[in-house]
Amino acid sequence: MIDEKGERIPLTVADCDAKEGTLTIVFMEVGKTTRELGCLKTGDSIMSLTGPLGVPTHAEKFGTVVCVAGGFAVAPIMPIARAMKQASNKVISIMGARSKDLMFWEDELRSVSDKLIITTDDGSYGRKGLVTEPLKEILETEKVDRVIAIGPSVMMKFCSKTTQPFGVKTIVSLNPIMVDGTGMCGCCRVVVGGQTKFACVDGPDFDGHQVDWDLLAARQRNYLEEEKKALENWQCQCGGHHH
């Protein structure tokens, strides 16, 4: 929460350094709050930060693990790929973005992966296409024991659809709208395997083959109009210009 009038939004911790007392969080500027966060300068502060919340991603020795990151989700996939590597898995990472200028942390992800594949929608870097294409090829050519897919809902949905015929357990990190994030309000409810779950305390990780993706997508669109209004209102106030 940026200030007293701000909203509470869920963000994923990408890294932390207990000695330095620092947290690394990477976010994409999409709406009012994330753009406002993007305007902060070194030394600025925000009113409130709560966490970590939810259940940490489970890492153990599975064998071969494919980590798929869509867009800025390279950040949250990093600590997972690292933990999977430390647990003696063979880690194959796939990172995809719309274009080359949206790529980051390539070297970091490579350093914890046995193999790294890059895709861009426009072909400006790596291979042209979607992350699901190399994912399918890997599944066809070698035995994969687990897939972790993080990114936009539609990307996680199609990764899950890609792995389903191969019967490979696929963990996705769901990102429904949240308010308190501590297991109180029920805003973040998702349906997994026919049961209502609360992403903030039961998740955010769920079995991608069991998720009701259409419901998630509908609930994520709940406030599109208000989000637009908030952004326009804010841009008016700050003169419509920011970096």
Add this chain to the structure above:
Amino acid sequence: MPRQEPAVRAKNFKEVALGYTPEMALEEANRCIQCPKRPCVDGCPVNVDIPDFIKALREGNMTEAVKALKNKNALPGVCGRVCPQETQCESKCTLAKQKAPVAIGRLERYVADWERNNKSAMPSASPLPPSTGKKVAVIGSGPAGLTAAADLVKNGHAVTIFEALHVGGGVLMYGIPQFRLPKEIVQNEVNFVKSLGVELILDAVIGKIDTLDELLNNGYDAVFLGTGAGLPMFLNVSGENLCGIYSANEWLTRINLMKAYLFPNYDTPLRMGKKVAVVGGGNVAMDAARCALRLGAEEVYIVYRRSEAELPARKEEVENAKEEGIVFKFLTNPIRFIDDGKGWVNGMECIEMELGEPDASGRRRPIAKKGSEFIMAIDTVVIALGTTPNPLIASTTEGLKTTSHGTVVADEATGKTVKDKVWAGGDIVTGAATVISAMGAGKRAAADIDKFLSGK
């Protein structure tokens, strides 16, 4: 007590009840006969010295009235507004046998408000007692936690409250609406507890940043758990996750804690429809329905499966809701929500109910009338059926016993749990109940913790 006119107040978030004038307060205080038995004190879960503060009030000694009131109750501005006095102190009043009881709650509110508006007239707080060197961690800054913390610090123990949200007050901030309990008053009471020497740490989710055992191993001599309500309960019927269907917790959190009624000046939005159905019959349902009205809903319904006689809400709140124009649909139960084709709710299928034999709760059990299904055209639904405790602490703590409902097992008289050095009280123990019963539990636990720490 004067109130805003229904037609006016139904359109604003200002407080409904306006409070006594000094003349009215004096007149009401003079009705107290100062009977020697003081039954009202026993009727109060925190045993406020009611006749004493009323006596000081009518003698014009307001600072003394404040002192007598706050001696037992750290949150009088809250209690004067939201306590169900009609079933507690006022029901025990000697006058209640013949005529109307003394309006203790309204007098309490008057004294608390006087103090808030006359801070400079109050003598500075009495100094803290010598430190016992003992440290207590209080989890949650709602009514139970604030009360326990205030009592413990007054006994010389160092107290730290850990609050998960970004502001102190718990349900008093996120649950009860502004028009019933202004948030400035809650913050005033939170600040009073801090002024006693209690440390309040915000954004601190215990069970995540530290477990109970870590707190106990890192210098705390005792822990009081007052984490309150948890996950909302739903009906478990089809279509319940459609857009436009909220839990009362989400609805009220957006409105009260995040101030969605001031969007876009505040960032958190709320999507208000024209026809709103609130499912449930408790105080939370009344609050949710009255918020909907204030946010511009054209029609607001309370849908309750039993009859009016079984409504668990306070009578005063039901009256307020009716006056404001909320329509009650009794003996009605939702069985399905209807999709508008785009993922939004646009109808609620209900079935009529009739009352059968009494159930375990002693209330007559509602039974569905076959073939009585009908559809209500609504575009927003709030489900106010209660909550189950947040499992975060119980699931991360060894040796804490919970019931099948997920509530923490604790001794009713002392709040002691089966785990060494851990006490609990409020909704986490009882399930959803009142502010004052949580405060009573906080008080009893604080007394027992003090006994334990001082080796008595």
